[in-house]
Amino acid sequence: MSDGRKDPGTTGHEWDGIQEYNNPLPRWWLYIFYACIIFAIGYSIAYPAWPGISSYTKGTLGWSSRAKVEQEMAALEASRAAVLKDIEQIPLAELPNNPQLWNAAIEGGRSAFKVHCVQCHGSGAAGGNGYPNLNDDDWLWGGNLESIHYTLQHGIRHPGDDDTRQSLMPAFGRDGLLNAGEIEFVVEHVRAISSQEHNAAMAARGSTIFAEQCASCHGPDGKGMRDFGSPNLTDAIWLYGGDRASLRHTIHNARAGVMPGWNDRLSEATIRKLTAYVHSLGGGE
Numbered sequence: 001m002s003d004g005r006k007d008p009g010t011t012g013h014e015w016d017g018i019q020e021y022n023n024p025l026p027r028w029w030l031y032i033f034y035a036c037i038i039f040a041i042g043y044s045i046a047y048p049a050w051p052g053i054s055s056y057t058k059g060t061l062g063w064s065s066r067a068k069v070e071q072e073m074a075a076l077e078a079s080r081a082a083v084l085k086d087i088e089q090i091p092l093a094e095l096p097n098n099p100q101l102w103n104a105a106i107e108g109g110r111s112a113f114k115v116h117c118v119q120c121h122g123s124g125a126a127g128g129n130g131y132p133n134l135n136d137d138d139w140l141w142g143g144n145l146e147s148i149h150y151t152l153q154h155g156i157r158h159p160g161d162d163d164t165r166q167s168l169m170p171a172f173g174r175d176g177l178l179n180a181g182e183i184e185f186v187v188e189h190v191r192a193i194s195s196q197e198h199n200a201a202m203a204a205r206g207s208t209i210f211a212e213q214c215a216s217c218h219g220p221d222g223k224g225m226r227d228f229g230s231p232n233l234t235d236a237i238w239l240y241g242g243d244r245a246s247l248r249h250t251i252h253n254a255r256a257g258v259m260p261g262w263n264d265r266l267s268e269a270t271i272r273k274l275t276a277y278v279h280s281l282g283g284g285e
Helices: 027-046 065-089 092-097 099-116 145-154 180-193 200-213 244-253 268-280
Strands: 010-015 018-021
Touching: 065 099, 065 268, 092 099, 092 145, 092 268, 099 268, 145 268, 180 200, 180 244
Parallel strands: none
Antiparallel strands: 010 018
């Protein structure tokens, strides 16, 4: 070397006449490297690090990400406690008159709905076959805040709750109350009052049977009665379908869908938030 420094020698590698010097690493790089090693050792001692057969080293500081999350969740719940208490204690009918609480309840209900209700009513609350659409204004048991709240609390035909909503449609065919021909007449009558294509002669005969067998729950005009949870048969909204096959099956076998009551599963504040959210979807009365 021409600058007076000691010849570092070579690594022994050679390619096309070019040799590689065996220069030492820069001191600053070595110091940083050694510092990283020392830091890693200290970190593994202070914090959870090494896995074991059934557990892991806890670290001398006793810190854990799980405990940190629990602390943050507790702090969040504490910050929400006042609002939740107000939502729980305010008279339900007055909740919409308080914009702050009303909006908080709707947003909280939106989150709770995604956890507890989408399995049956769908992510958009549009329901499906056997599950009511919560976006329209067709309600079996009522769509005001008090009615929705009661339904959420006690459910529909929910076993073990004496206050659950109850209704029972006879299985007219299976129980021998109507024969197959009479059921066909009633099917045509229901299609007639719901403005669907129908056989007029059969519908006329079915209207007499309907008045005798069905009007006590569905009303003489077929528009339903909320006291019994009986649906309106004159519109285009069907819980189980309004085609002939679906109507025939419903009349022959009856329907008895079940909705769980949430009284013993959710807090009163959460039930009220769900009430506000469902009411806000567009069909609330």
